[in-house]
Amino acid sequence: MSMPLGVSLNPHEPASKVDHIAQRFSAAAKSYQEHNCLQRLSGASLLQGFSAKGAILDIGAGPGTAFANKATGDDIRVYALDIALGMLQQLKATFPEHWCICGNAEQLPFADASIDNIYSNLALQWCHDFSAATSEMARVLKVGGEAHLSIVAAGSLEQLSNLGLRVNDFLSLKSLQAAFDSTDWQLFDVKLVPMTVYFQDLKALLYSIKGVGASVQSSVQTVNTSDPHPHLGQLRGRRDWQALQQRAERFRESQGLPLTYQIAQFRVRRQGGSV
Structure with a gap:
């Protein structure tokens, strides 16, 4: 089986934001699936309309996706791309048949016109330049x-805003849609889908958001969700943390503490253009 590789990434590039993100995901790889309930919910929705055939590129593959039951042909080849080597090592243990490639969505290490279908679940919000990724x-x-x-x-993470926490910005559906050049793409299904996930406590809720590229700050000091075990000292002290927990309890529902995301789903087709 040959790989449609084109360019390669320079392993000696200086440390950057991408490197930092990769290191965080690698460190969290073994416990990631315990906290990725949003990823599973979103993936189940996205896979409903996906037909696996030929060469499939899974961008931001994380712990991996089972495409076999979506196959429309006998010969599918899955190229799992992720910036975190630790994630790919974990994925390979579960999906040994997948080709694992450490790379970046904004500089895909594949030859022109070499991929049949692309799948990406909750990864592209990490992009510094989303237009570069669509290109x-x-x-x-x-x-x-x-x-x-x-x-x-x-519009995601409204509950955190209601707690007085500042959340990082995500692109609007309109801005995301504008990144698809009409000479290259036909957009045949674009929608915004609200998805709510529930947590036993505030600590678990805050830890969960790092998996989708989010960060939060209190009005006092950063809440460090890169730590797999957030502790009380990351606010000004135990009293501040307890007050935040009490405010969160006001939003509790029967399933737990809710956290709602606005998920932009794109089903787009490559049409004749520059390639």
Whole structure:
């Protein structure tokens, strides 16, 4: 089986924001699936319209996706791309048949027109330049190939805002849609889907958001969700943390503490263009 690789990434690049994100995900790889309830919910929705055939590129593959039951042909090849080597090592243990590639969505290490379909579940909100990612996807997709994408969008994490926490910004559905060049893409299904996940306590809720590229700050000091075990000292002290927990309890529902995301789902097709 050959790989449609084109360019390679420089392993000696200086440390950057991408490197920092990769290190965080690698460190969290073994426990990631315990906390990725949103990813599973979003993935189940995205896979409903996905047909696995030929060469499939899974961007931001994380712990991996089972495509076999979505296959429309006998010969599918899954290329699992992630910036975190630790995630890929964990994925390979579960999906030994997948080709694992450490790389970035904004510089895909694949040859032009070498991929039949692209799948990406809750990864592309990490992009520094989303337009660069859509251009790269257009480059590597064959004409007629499809990209099925879910992306965290503006309006997410409203409950955290209601707690007085500042959350980082996500792109709006309109801004995300504008990144698809009409000469390259046909957009045949674009929608914003609210998804709510529930947690036993505030600590688990705050830890969960790091998996989708979110960060929060209190009005006093950063709440460090990169720590797998957030502790009380990350606010000004135990009293501040307890007060935050009490405010959170006001929003509790029967299933637990809710956290709502606005998920932009794109089902787009590569049409004749520059490639």
